[in-house]
Amino acid sequence: MIQVLVVEDSRITRDAIESQIAKSEKYVLYASIENAANAEIACLRGHVDLILMDVCTADEESGLKAAAKIKQYNPKIKIIIMTSMPEHSFIQKAKACGCNGFWYKEYGSTALMEVCDRVMNGEFVYPEDTPVIRIGYSNSTEFTSREFDIIRELAQGRKYEEIAADLDITLNTVKYHIKNILQKTGYQNTLQLVAEVVEKRLILPKY
């Protein structure tokens, strides 16, 4: 039997996942917790085969950061990242941590247990793209990677000069990107942009 650790802070979602595991003949629940920071400890004795890891967990602990730590010491443990956030960088971060799968709770068309089966068969299962979110007049897919970097910096309250230093670009380049972003979205200023982007959960700087 495949031992599963569930890391999920929403009780309803956790119960739904536990119920699916209980119905399965291949999987058995090892533990179910709500704080990602405790996941590494749960894996210490090597009893866990698969982790279903939420990104935003209790006490603002990041499932992605926990996954990176677990993979460092236990590369054989399979990890599937689960989220309902359309945050565009989560997929990239999950791949960078070496996670084996990624599942959108609200947007995906694939069932979670199907993703689990494929991951346990050695596949890397990732959605093709993040969900498309409307930001002003523009779709989230219309932003370039650099524009996302700039929006992320803005969402963290950085000044233009700080953004330039962080991203190792000139102040004029920062202004150029911001002008383009505002033109695309139709917003008058960056605060309107950031408020919308954060509200629609396209950028979550803490995770």
Next chain:
Amino acid sequence: MKKNTSAKMIKKAIDSYPGGICFSALDGRVILVNEKMNQLVLELTGHTILNEKAAWEELTNFANNGKAEKLTQSWLPKDTNNENGSTHQQLFFRFSDSSVWRFELRFLDSNTVQIEAAKITELYRLSEELYENTIRLQEMQKRQKALLDSIVEVNLNKEILAAKMHIHDELGHCLLATTKAITEDSLAENAVVLRESWSSTIRDFSNIPMAWTVPDSSLQSELLQVAELIGCKVVFLGEQPTQRKTLQLLYAAIREALTNAVRHANATELMVKVEQNKQGYYIEISDNGCVSVSSITEGNGLSALRQRLEQEGASLKVLCDNGVSLIVNIPFDFDEAQKGGRT
């Protein structure tokens, strides 16, 4: 003759200056004043400039007279080079034609004083606009911060709402299927399927009230449960802090110690001693692991913990005396100390 012509030319020149200008001696005797200045001062005080010192005093104590009003808003466009208020003063007035004028008094040298009046209507409008925009942006920034702080909670509520909608759908399907089975007289045939559907829906339904509240004690209890799951008991000596932020730091340290104790020393018990002194909490975390070391190299985990603690004003010391112990000092939070929250 030449001299007289020159004086007239000077007067004519300053009269053609679009702003107001007045030069006087230190005692206020007017040396030279142009028509515009006299016209502006006349409108404000009811007379032209007779003595510069007296006129400035009148302007300083000006009470609105229906023809003009004195502007005192803090955001008015000030001269940023003015660091010495005693030698460089400014007053602002709006006249009945809506024009805004800035009067500026300067000590040119040890004998001469200058008052200059400049029309700054456009600058005033822009400053007003800038001020309003700044206030609006500050409000937006506050909203944005609140949004960032609550985004996880908002999302959790969205997830709960989505789950509720799902249960609502399931309930609807169950009702429809049961009604159909009764109508078509096929209740017996579909009994098993219907029973399963109803059981599943009722189970989900009964979970909703529990989903609204994540117990606040989760911070402690979950870690202790996970520790027991891997066969390591966490034993506390002394009273734990009550403030959530302090607890978060304490539990971050316990997590790191627990991970290292089990991973490197196969420990089965972790002792957490919590004491209080005048400055804050003194915490010592040790284990019963089987490894004896005289020194350790800090890995990513300990370094990250040290960084997190130091960012919050706490400190971390690693003691290597047979086993490895972590010594954590967490100062009392200022707000908490004010409330007398030390327990």
